[in-house]
Each structure stands twice: as C-alpha cells, then as structure tokens.
Amino acid sequence: MTTENSLPPDAAGATEPTAAELNPENKIAELEGRLAEMSDAYLRAKAEVENVRRRADEDIAKARKFAVESFAEAMLPVMDSMEAAIATPDAKVETVLEGVHATRRQLASALERNKVVEINPSAGTKFDPHQHQAISVVPAEQDANTVVTVLQKGFLIADRVLRPALVTVAAPK
Template sequence: MDLQAKLADTEHRLAEMSDAYLRAKAEVENIRRRAEEDVAKARKFAVEGFADAMLPVMDSMEAAIGRPDATVEQVLEGVHATRRQLAAALERNKVLEINPTAGTKFDPHQHQAISVVPADQEANTVVTVLQKGYSIYDRVLRPALVTVAAPK
C-alpha cells in the first residue's frame, strides 16, 4: 500500500471518527436537555399529589361555610370529620405527627424545648407537649414544642 493510499485510508477513518464523535456529542446534549426538562416538570408538579389529597378537605370546609344554619354540634362534627380528612391526606403524603408522650426521652432532633421545669420524672424527659411537630420522610418539618424535666 503506497503512501497516498494510506493517507486516504487515514482521512476516511478520521472522517468516520469525527462523525461518530459529533453524533455522540449531540446525543449527550439531547439527554442533558431531556433531563433538564424532566427535572423542571418534576419541580413544577411536585405538589400535584398533595394538592389532589387536599381538595376533599377544601370541599368539606366550603360545605361547612355553606351551612350557616348548622347547629354547634353539627359544626363540631364537621370539624372533626374535616380534621380526619386532613390527617389522612397528610399521612398519605408521608407527613407524620411528632407527638411525644410524657416521660419520653427528649430528642433535640425532633423536639424543641421551650422550658425546663421541675417534675417528678427522670431528667431530660418530656413533661408536656405544647405543640405537635411534623416530619416528612424522616425529615423534621417542625419540631414538637415541649417542656422538659429539670435535673434534680
């Protein structure tokens, strides 16, 4: 094979490799663009499931407002039913209560101590819960507000 033929063969292989490189580069760019679009859609519609779970709660509240002649007992019954709907919607979306009982060991990752009070129980345990906390997928959204037993 003479030098001219080798040069032509090398130029042909270079053109093929250059074409393959450009195709691979374009494919990577398309994948990146599609991934960016998917992430944008995921961010945009991330709360869609949660919003869908909240609609029955909204319907119940609007139904209650639409009944100005309701008795106190009916209103209270409706509030309890609406609260159950809300709790179920939160639970379906993995929003769970943090509601420690008295005597539970104080956990600074889930509880926020408002005060330390003298109590007839072990030190650094929850005495009272002032406000429930909530977590989502093991991540604390809001810690439970508690009072804690003082060391003796």
C-alpha cells in the same frame, strides 16, 4: 547465491507490502477516511449526550413543577368540607363541631398519605433535639431530660423534620 525465493519469511510470516500499500497517497486517503468516520462518530455521540442532558433537565423541571400535585389532590376533599361548613351558617354548634372533627380526620388522612407524620411524644419520652424543641425546663417528678408536656405537635415528612414538637422538659433533680 541467494534468490528472492530462498529468503526465509519473517517471524510473523508476513509478506512484503505491495506497491499500493507503500504509496503515501493511499495511506493519507485511508487515514483521512478513518478520521472522517471518527469525527462523525464523535459528533453523533456529542449530540446524543446533549439530547440526554436536555431530556433530563426537562424531566427535572416537570418533577419540580408537579411535585405537589398528589398532595394538592389529597387536600381537595378537605377544602370541599370546609366550604360546605361555611355554606351552612345556621348549623347547630354540635353539627359544626362534628363537621370540624370529620374535616380534621380528612386532613390527617391526606397528610399521612403524603408521608407527613405527627411528632407527638408522650410524657416521659426522652428529649430528642432532632425532633423536639424545648421551650422551657420545669421541675417534674420524672427523669431529667424527658418530655413533660407537648405544647405544639411537630411533623415529619419522609423522615425529615418539617417542624419540631414544642415541648417542656423535666429539669435535673
């Protein structure tokens, strides 16, 4: 005859469940508790994601709104120089011309600080359709498809063409 004590333990070495563990009401209560914990964790994570998304949207809106702030700040001295020139209507032509050159240097410096760079190809430079716009093709004593003259400078902003340079191009011979 075999007694309870002589039964071999199962392979995992577990003991038999207690009466409390077998009670379905305890299992349901335990599962409901876990469900409540998981629901709470889910709602907290969802709220956190919504907060992060809202903050990101606010940051993007601020960035768009104030994107030109540094550029506008760099343009203020140029505006001041132009207003000073207007304020002196009796100035000599030489003085006005000197002021115009100084204002142009201020403007060029402000553009450069804001990564706006001139496209001004020299004669003989190979025509680049990404940076140049050919206005006409003219006969010239240089290689075909090269720049002959620049009619209007172009500009890049952070390596993107803001305005292509308007050029005439040498015709094939």
